[in-house]
Amino acid sequence: MDPSPTEAIPAEAIPAEQVQALRTEVWRYLRFLGCDREAASDLSQEAFAQLLARGAAFEPRSPRATLGWLRAAARNLFLASLRHRGQALDATELDVADAVWDEGAGGQREAYLAALERCIQKLPPRSRQILAMRYDDGQGREAIAAAIGRSAEAVKTLLRRIREELRRCVHREESRDVS
């Protein structure tokens, strides 16, 4: 899905709120591929710059089509940045990543988040507490370890197990929704 060189979009052609949503989505996709926050911000901006550079003859077809274009541009930019650092991503891995993105939060984000929320509620109170400390409060492993009286290594293991449990649960929830 390489960006077509014939498409062109004037900035005013896309409603502002749509631009914001698209940019957030591209930013998330780049984070998913492995960018840190700053790089995702830079590359998403770069992807939009490429889109704008196409000219003024484009008629936006749908947000989905525009997102597809931007996603492809962002992916190419990400791969180029990897090459620049002497790194690479296996083509199969990229395909698998894209499939996961399409299946999960990328394509059905609201449903995914709803399932995730239900799964979090099913966790034991202590697991929810650790999860909140890590992700709501942004605390590091050391701080969490000190708060709950465990070692940092134990916290790492606990968090990994909680995420595994959540991943399995979300998968079950989504399967149930589909059926």
Added chain:
Amino acid sequence: MSTQQIESIRQKYQDRMLELCLEDEAVTARTGPPAPGRGTRLQVLLMLAAVLAVALLWAWPDEASETDDARRLPLDFGIRDALQDKLTPQLRKKLDDLLGTTFVNRPGIDGGTKIFIRSTDELLALLRRRPVGWPHVRERLPTLTRARACGWDLPALITVWLHDPINRPKAEALLEQEPGLLDLDHLLFLAERSEGKTRTRAEAILRSREQWKGVDGTPIYARLLVDLYFLGRGDTARLPAVRREMEKHEQGNKDRHGTRFDDMFLVCAAYLYHHGETRPWIEGLRRLETEVEAQLRSDEPAEVRLQRAEFALGVARALHQYLALGRLPPLADVLSRSYYEWSEGMPRLGTPATIRATLAGLANLPPPKRR
């Protein structure tokens, strides 16, 4: 790739997806959407391809002109987003005000829009006072190659490099690679703040150029600064040249902006004071008094009058601090941001009486060093 390997990759990305969702939702709960796409329609459109431009340091903030416009530095708009998340609400508002009220639009390098800030002094001073914001800026400073390819203002970029120790080696490397890119103020900065080979090289270039561009654009004024620099380094053979320039100021009684008082007159006087001559400093203060009185008695509202009088005093107060310590003010500071920042950084005096008393106190200095 085996099925098992593919499944392993799938799990890796599922985990990453999960973690990102957990992070993002937490971020959303605390500070709003995670992506940097907040703002009005105008801001959003600008963000698409916006390049944040920062004006070069040498310009009075309220005197924007074509020349000023030619010396502005575009920076990535993401800086604003990075800063927005890091600054206190008060400073964030200040930055918003700065960006929101002082930009002008024009075609940008990405087919989008550049934003030009009128007062770089204020922005850089803001960043320096808030070290937390500066790393986000300096990490995003472009390389020379990229800046050149994008048609950015190289002298302005070099100035920003110089003010950041991490980026300063890039400017130092230009001494050998492309000295033609270095302005007088860059060279003075490098000569004053460096040692060894870098200083030697900067001084050699300072000596070698007969005609200077930059700063106020007049070669004579630039030569005066070179004379002042070497005078500051102990080359007393430069004294007659500095005195001659002072005499021109005394006769003309006009500064380069055509106003009544010239702060450069005081800078020269400070350098002469350091070399044993007190008369120019006293004369400079007399002229400053006239200027300050004119500001205090103007028809402006009281608050504006006080502010302008204090602003006029700013350079003299900063120079006085240096002289009182037996030190010379760095010319690079004088040239770049300092007029504005010095005034900004000074405690407010508040009333005409305290302003006049402070002015009178500036004459109290230890005896100058005889050299």
